[in-house]
Amino acid sequence: xxxxxxxxxxxxxxxxxxxxxxxxxxxxxxxxxxxxxxxxxxxxxxxxxxxxxxxxxxxxxxxxxxxxxxxxxxxxxxxxxxxxxxxxxxxxxxxxxxxxxxxxxxxxxxxxxxxxxxxxxxx
Numbered sequence: 001x002x003x004x005x006x007x008x009x010x011x012x013x014x015x016x017x018x019x020x021x022x023x024x025x026x027x028x029x030x031x032x033x034x035x036x037x038x039x040x041x042x043x044x045x046x047x048x049x050x051x052x053x054x055x056x057x058x059x060x061x062x063x064x065x066x067x068x069x070x071x072x073x074x075x076x077x078x079x080x081x082x083x084x085x086x087x088x089x090x091x092x093x094x095x096x097x098x099x100x101x102x103x104x105x106x107x108x109x110x111x112x113x114x115x116x117x118x119x120x121x122x123x
Contacts, residue, residue: 037082037084037085038079038080038082040085041057041060041065041079041082041085042057042060043057043058043059043060044056044057045057045085045086045087045088046085046086046087047065047067047082047083047084047085047086048082048083048084048086049067049077049081049082049083050081050082050083051081053067053069053075054069054086055067055068055069055075056068058074061076063078063079064076064077064078064079065077065079065082
């Protein structure tokens with residue numbers, strides 16, 4: 001191999017590495033978070049659909065949800081049409097799902113561990 005071919009291969013490798021870290025990896029992370037959000041839908045969650053409709057989940061089926069959008073007005077919607085869950089946060093960390101309450105508990109545990117570590121280092 002001559003130096004021109006080696007340089008070209010090096011540039012291509014750097015280009016693919018940049019593409020991976022700036023485009024592919026973040027997209028995979030977003031997909032993982034979306035799948036976690038859809039898998040964790042619960043009855044009485046307030047949601048926003050892809051069409052901008054705000055509603056409350058009344059019934060969950062395998063691939064769809066029934067949402068209440070007004071008094072006595074229910075609409076069936078594919079789960080893929082749910083964009084966000086308004087009343088809670090979904091956090092994916094190390095393959096585990098944390099809702100808002102779980103996340104608060106997790107933060108309390110982390111804060112307690114940090115304070116214990118600081119006390120131990122002070123001694």
